Amino acid sequence: MTSPIFQDHYPENVSHCYGCGRLNHLGLQIHTEWEGEESVTRFRPRSEHTAIPGFVYGGLLASLIDCHGTGTAAAAMYREEGRSMDSLPAYRFVTASLKVDYLAPTPLDAVLEIRGRVKEIKGRRVVIEASVSVLGQVTARGEVVAVQMPESFLGRP
Amino acid sequence: MTSPIFQDHYPENVSHCYGCGRLNHLGLQIHTEWEGEESVTRFRPRSEHTAIPGFVYGGLLASLIDCHGTGTAAAAMYREEGRSMDSLPAYRFVTASLKVDYLAPTPLDAVLEIRGRVKEIKGRRVVIEASVSVLGQVTARGEVVAVQMPESFLGRP
Numbered sequence: 001m002t003s004p005i006f007q008d009h010y011p012e013n014v015s016h017c018y019g020c021g022r023l024n025h026l027g028l029q030i031h032t033e034w035e036g037e038e039s040v041t042r043f044r045p046r047s048e049h050t051a052i053p054g055f056v057y058g059g060l061l062a063s064l065i066d067c068h069g070t071g072t073a074a075a076a077m078y079r080e081e082g083r084s085m086d087s088l089p090a091y092r093f094v095t096a097s098l099k100v101d102y103l104a105p106t107p108l109d110a111v112l113e114i115r116g117r118v119k120e121i122k123g124r125r126v127v128i129e130a131s132v133s134v135l136g137q138v139t140a141r142g143e144v145v146a147v148q149m150p151e152s153f154l155g156r157p
Numbered sequence: 158m159t160s161p162i163f164q165d166h167y168p169e170n171v172s173h174c175y176g177c178g179r180l181n182h183l184g185l186q187i188h189t190e191w192e193g194e195e196s197v198t199r200f201r202p203r204s205e206h207t208a209i210p211g212f213v214y215g216g217l218l219a220s221l222i223d224c225h226g227t228g229t230a231a232a233a234m235y236r237e238e239g240r241s242m243d244s245l246p247a248y249r250f251v252t253a254s255l256k257v258d259y260l261a262p263t264p265l266d267a268v269l270e271i272r273g274r275v276k277e278i279k280g281r282r283v284v285i286e287a288s289v290s291v292l293g294q295v296t297a298r299g300e301v302v303a304v305q306m307p308e309s310f311l312g313r314p
Contacts, residue, residue, distance in 0.1 A: 013209075013210070014209050016207050016208075016209065016210055017207065017208050017209070017214050018205055018206050018207060018208070018214040018216065018217065019214055019215075019216045021207075024205060024207065026205040027205060048175055048181060048183040048184060049175050050173050050174065050175060050178075050181065051173075051174050051175070051251075052170075052171050052173065052174070052306075053170070053173055057174050057175040057176055057220070057224075058176075058220075058223045058251075058252045058255065059175065059176045059216065059217075059219055059220025059221075059223050059224065060175065060216075060220075062216055062219035062220065062223065062255060062257075063214070063215075063216025063217075063219065063220065064216075066214075066215045066216050066219065067214075067216065094208075094215075094259070095215045095259050096258070096259055097256070097257065097258045097259065098215065098219060098255075098256070098257045098259075099254070099255070099256045099257075100219075100254065100255045100256075101253070101254045102251070102252050102253055102254065102255075149209075
């Protein structure tokens with residue numbers, strides 16, 4: 001059975017990202033999948049991911065929203081075209097811009113839930129809205145403008 | 158002689174941040190100082206900080222801009238009040254919002270230079286504009302809205 005996890009379908013040469021690459025063994029290795037119309041990543045921070053003791057540093061949340069966003073953008077394009085994530089051509093996205101609003105301190109010792117929703121798909125550009133929540137409380141909101149990676153980055157002419 | 162490095166003056170209990178805490182030994186431990194009207198952080202990414210091979214992942218740049226921004230906000234407040242960074246009361250800032258525009262791929266095997274400039278100081282809120290450049294080429298621009306941390310976070314009543 002095909003894995004539902006977006007990152008399992010990234011072509012090998014673009015699977016080294018610190019945030020989302022399954023081949024980056026020091027990285028965050030996030031896993032994202034659809035739950036209905038939303039994409040979901042669940043992530044437990046490491047103890048070193050602290051800001052002030054007991055809370056997550058903002059850069060981690062930015063990283064999670066970023067990689068969650070580019071993964072969701074790719075998955076949304078496959079879905080839009082009605083094809084599976086392991087069919088060709090492969091899609092990967094890079095971030096053109098990232099915005100994060102920090103609404104409340106995010107506890108460190110908890111599973112963070114990042115939820116994404118496609119705001120817009122237009123040509124090679126996908127805009128994803130995302131939230132971070134812990135035990136049902138939203139602690140951050142973000143938006144990722146993702147652009148389809150040039151095919152040359154994927155190792156094809 | 159007093160250290161010119163902003164992070165050397167953070168109170169101990171708020172020096173554990175993954176991005177900028179001098180006491181977080183697994184973290185990035187950035188160092189920021191003034192160069193005239195600009196604040197500057199120089200940082201060499203680790204090999205695992207990859208996006209696609211050879212380039213830095215966006216979350217690292219977001220983290221650097223974020224912590225560079227909150228550090229610059231505190232330093233700017235001390236400067237505004239004409240007092241040294243090790244005088245009391247101590248200032249630390251948290252991020253209310255972060256925006257990053259990724260303009261070009263950022264090489265991994267290089268020293269990144271983050272430069273910040275105070276756009277606005279108003280009450281407890283400081284807005285910092287920042288750029289990331291490598292060998293003189295700007296690869297990302299960001300803005301951090303930083304808000305002075307409640308005194309209770311600094312371990313005082």
